[in-house]
Amino acid sequence: MTCFSCMFRRKRTSCQHHDQLNEDIPGIEGVNIYTYKELKIATDDFSAANKVGEGGFGSVYRGMLKDGTVVAIKVLSSESKQGVGEFLTEIKVISGIIHENLVKLYGCCAEEPHRILVYNYLENNSISQTLLGSNRGNIQFNWRARVKICIGVARGLAFLHEEVHPHVLHRDIKASNILLDKDLTPKISDFGLAKLLPSNVTHVSTRVAGTLGYLAPEYATRGQVTKKSDVYSYGVLLLEIVTGRCNTNTRLPFEDRFLLERTWAIYEHGDLKHIIDSSLTDDLDAEEACRFLKVGLLCTQDAMKLRPSMSTVIMMLTGEKDVDLEKITKPGIISNFMDLKVGSKKKADQTNRSLIISSILENSPLSSENTTSASMTFTAISE
Numbered sequence: 001m002t003c004f005s006c007m008f009r010r011k012r013t014s015c016q017h018h019d020q021l022n023e024d025i026p027g028i029e030g031v032n033i034y035t036y037k038e039l040k041i042a043t044d045d046f047s048a049a050n051k052v053g054e055g056g057f058g059s060v061y062r063g064m065l066k067d068g069t070v071v072a073i074k075v076l077s078s079e080s081k082q083g084v085g086e087f088l089t090e091i092k093v094i095s096g097i098i099h100e101n102l103v104k105l106y107g108c109c110a111e112e113p114h115r116i117l118v119y120n121y122l123e124n125n126s127i128s129q130t131l132l133g134s135n136r137g138n139i140q141f142n143w144r145a146r147v148k149i150c151i152g153v154a155r156g157l158a159f160l161h162e163e164v165h166p167h168v169l170h171r172d173i174k175a176s177n178i179l180l181d182k183d184l185t186p187k188i189s190d191f192g193l194a195k196l197l198p199s200n201v202t203h204v205s206t207r208v209a210g211t212l213g214y215l216a217p218e219y220a221t222r223g224q225v226t227k228k229s230d231v232y233s234y235g236v237l238l239l240e241i242v243t244g245r246c247n248t249n250t251r252l253p254f255e256d257r258f259l260l261e262r263t264w265a266i267y268e269h270g271d272l273k274h275i276i277d278s279s280l281t282d283d284l285d286a287e288e289a290c291r292f293l294k295v296g297l298l299c300t301q302d303a304m305k306l307r308p309s310m311s312t313v314i315m316m317l318t319g320e321k322d323v324d325l326e327k328i329t330k331p332g333i334i335s336n337f338m339d340l341k342v343g344s345k346k347k348a349d350q351t352n353r354s355l356i357i358s359s360i361l362e363n364s365p366l367s368s369e370n371t372t373s374a375s376m377t378f379t380a381i382s383e
């Protein structure tokens with residue numbers, strides 16, 4: 001493995017093995033390869049004090065490299081059977097993608113058995129922490145800040161879907177994957193990450209509650225991953241940002257627990273304004289906020305084909321395209337029968353949910369290569 005470090009740092013050696021590998025992995029030069037030792041030093045031996053998060057793919061640490069650069073170091077938790085070469089080739093693809101609304105991947109460490117990714121560090125954590133979660137209140141997200149976040153995320157996703165070649169599906173758009181820099185510019189993280197993990201990983205678990213609420217029904221039940229499943233997740237996120245609420249909140253009264261369901265019910269009553277975050281005051285443009293909520297509903301419609309593309313979403317958000325000309329149909333909701341940990345409303349109801357879950361777990365292609373994040377979510381819910 002040190003062979004790789006030497007090779008990618010382009011230190012010429014006389015080792016034949018190096019030359020052979022160099023030929024096998026074309027065009028990998030643009031990727032920074034870090035040694036395990038230097039990342040260990042950067043994080044003070046991956047100390048708890050430097051840990052900034054724990055997610056479905058592993059732990060994330062804040063670290064400082066020798067040259068003073070502050071980075072986020074993500075240690076992938078899977079027992080990867082993926083070869084180093086394959087891992088690096090994928091990294092190469094992802095690290096070449098640069099956009100204002102995407103987190104920058106600096107490089108990685110692939111010394112066996114480690115699989116570690118190194119990103120630029122974002123000072124203001126994720127919107128699940130700062131806008132929806134435990135650190136809520138530390139930053140004031142006024143309406144203009146939220147508009148910037150919603151449009152920025154849409155731009156990042158449209159770029160992945162429509163401008164990068166080959167197109168990239170994110171597959172795990174959710175609040176904890178939207179990070180904020182010091183100016184509250186949103187950066188989508190973890191794009192392409194599902195691809196980096198080997199297809200046999202089905203045991204990755206996540207502690208993030210409510211991830212299920214972002215999954216498009218066709219993704220959850222048939223493992224069908226498309227741009228439109230990302231659009232669905234984006235729609236849920238949009239509703240969260242405008243309402244300031246998580247997609248699922250089991251502490252609320254039953255009819256209020258699932259944000260998407262709730263928003264749809266309120267929309268049908270024609271008074272969308274009532275669900276806008278009440279902490280928004282001074283600079284709130286209620287009409288614009290209602291437009292954003294409608295876009296969220298358009299993105300989460302049950303029929304994939306009816307959901308707009310991400311570039312259309314941008315035009316709707318910016319007002320270049322009139323949302324009111326669109327007919328909005330009922331959202332595809334899976335959370336209402338999926339969440340096994342939703343209190344006990346009715347016994348029979350619960351039993352049905354369990355049955356549906358287990359049949360999905362047995363029959364769907366959730367463990368197949370395209371659905372890492374879905375399987376991760378289900379593991380968490382069913383354990």
Ligand SMILES: Nc1ncnc2c1ncn2[C@@H]1O[C@H](COP(=O)(O)OP(=O)(O)O)[C@@H](O)[C@H]1O
Nearest residue numbers: 052053054055056060072119120121122126176
């Ligand atoms: N580049 C980064 N800069 C700062 N914090 C980060 C960065 N990447 C991840 N984090 C933090 O670590 C947490 C865990 O990240 P991750 O492993 O992607 O799990 P998840 O997205 O499922 O929460 C994130 O929610 C975020 O708070």
Ligand SMILES: [Mg+2]
Nearest residue numbers: 055176177190
């Ligand atoms: Mg993440």
